[in-house]
Amino acid sequence: MALVDYKKDMMRCVRCSTCKFIPIPSLLKSWRFAQGCPAIAKHNFHAYSASGKLIMALSLLEGRIEYSPKVMEILYNCTLCGMCDLSCKVGTDQELWEVLHEFRIDAWQRGEKTRLSPHVSIVESIKSYDNVWQQPRRKRTDWAKGLKVKDLNQEKAEVLYFVGCTYSLDPEMRRVARNTAILFNKAGVDFGTLGANEKCCASPAFMVGDEELFLKAETQQRSFHGHHLP
Numbered sequence: 001m002a003l004v005d006y007k008k009d010m011m012r013c014v015r016c017s018t019c020k021f022i023p024i025p026s027l028l029k030s031w032r033f034a035q036g037c038p039a040i041a042k043h044n045f046h047a048y049s050a051s052g053k054l055i056m057a058l059s060l061l062e063g064r065i066e067y068s069p070k071v072m073e074i075l076y077n078c079t080l081c082g083m084c085d086l087s088c089k090v091g092t093d094q095e096l097w098e099v100l101h102e103f104r105i106d107a108w109q110r111g112e113k114t115r116l117s118p119h120v121s122i123v124e125s126i127k128s129y130d131n132v133w134q135q136p137r138r139k140r141t142d143w144a145k146g147l148k149v150k151d152l153n154q155e156k157a158e159v160l161y162f163v164g165c166t167y168s169l170d171p172e173m174r175r176v177a178r179n180t181a182i183l184f185n186k187a188g189v190d191f192g193t194l195g196a197n198e199k200c201c202a203s204p205a206f207m208v209g210d211e212e213l214f215l216k217a218e219t220q221q222r223s224f225h226g227h228h229l230p
């Protein structure tokens with residue numbers, strides 16, 4: 001799909017602002033609890049809502065505006081939580097989340113000027129180190145030192161524990177991985193990890209809009225899992 005394929009979704013937005021609030025606010029006791037969109041909670045300006053981004057995307061497609069630092073700031077001041085999608089679907093069948101994500105893919109594909117530097121750092125780290133933390137690959141298994149964890153490169157197990165970049169490499173979060181392995185062992189789970197061959201799932205690349213890197217990482221992981229799991 002391309003951004004232009006979602007033009008109908010953009011044109012069907014009636015600017016009702018329902019996407020700013022949690023679904024069916026009439027069921028709530030008070031409007032005080034109705035706030036739903038984190039971007040609107042922070043900025044309280046229509047452009048930051050899903051509707052605002054649909055209008056921006058349509059304006060870009062029709063040549064009324066161009067990509068600019070402000071457009072990028074609004075586009076990425078969005079958690080992609082999808083609450084807006086649920087709320088809009090109470091009354092329509094618009095695919096808001098898909099449009100918001102495709103908007104990022106479109107921005108990323110336009111090149112350097114539409115890429116924000118923190119996002120470029122994350123993507124470059126995935127490409128260079130197979131993790132988002134700019135850490136050498138050899139550190140990926142440090143969290144498991146002293147624990148009984150099968151290496152699925154050497155032997156088979158019933159369960160693959162995919163640890164992930166943050167739980168493998170962040171000093172604070174490593175204890176989550178360690179405690180998970182301890183619990184698995186206590187529960188008698190036959191598990192293992194991909195060891196030094198575990199790579200970033202590339203979901204951060206997916207979220208910033210680098211579709212090419214995400215699809216490449218996904219294909220590599222599928223092929224690796226296919227070879228190493230029973």
Ligand code: SF4
Pocket residue numbers: 012013014015016017018019020050051054087088092094096
């Ligand atoms: S809820 Fe849907 S139709 Fe209403 S403003 Fe938001 S995106 Fe547009």
Ligand code: SF4
Pocket residue numbers: 019036037038039040048049050077078079080081082083084085100
């Ligand atoms: S996905 Fe973005 S626009 Fe939609 S509710 Fe979440 S923060 Fe708001």
